[in-house]
Amino acid sequence: MGRGDLSDDQWAALGPLLPVAEVGRPSVGRRRLIDGIRWRVRTGAPWRDLPTEYGPWQTVYGLFRRWQRDGVWSAVLTGLQARADAAGLITWDVNVDSTICRAHQHAAGARRDGQTQKEPPGGDAAEPDDHGLGRSRGGWTT
Incomplete structure (x- = not known):
């Protein structure tokens, strides 16, 4: 397990929120692919620079894009927020800033x-x- 990879407890909380593969090969390396996506998002590196320990970059990118198009990431975020809110771990204070967001x-x-x-x-x-x-x-x- 790498420094930024999911711990067993984190994976236990995240796993049930992920979609179940209906057809195709079983997703034995799903945790590895999720860690690869997290590595890429955390570092901001190009997909092609993904370390080989997470699998082929095309596979990791394909899963990321497929789930992005299908709305899986939004559903996972909503599920995690609902769980944290039920446990009283979220304070819903809103801060609105009127500054401008600069684009790259x-x-x-x-x-x-x-x-x-x-x-x-x-x-x-x-x-x-x-x-x-x-x-x-x-x-x-x-």
Whole structure:
């Protein structure tokens, strides 16, 4: 187990929230793939730089994207939040900040019509048409 990998207790809490594979080979290495996804999200490294201990990067990326399109990540987050809220571990205080969120310079090259991409943007909710990048005095902002 790597430094940032899930502990047995964490996996016991997360495992029941994950979808069960209906067809295909049994998911023997699902925990390893989840740890690979967590490594990539935590470090921000390119998918191709994923350490080999987590499996082929294409397999890890494929699982990440499939679950992103199917809304699995949102369901897992909701399930974990519901469990923590029932245990009294969450304080639902909201802090609203009126500052501007700056966009990264690479965000400026995205397609205006995401559906024409080879693989359309994922997620379980469609992005409203009026959301996007705009020009301000400080550069590209959201």
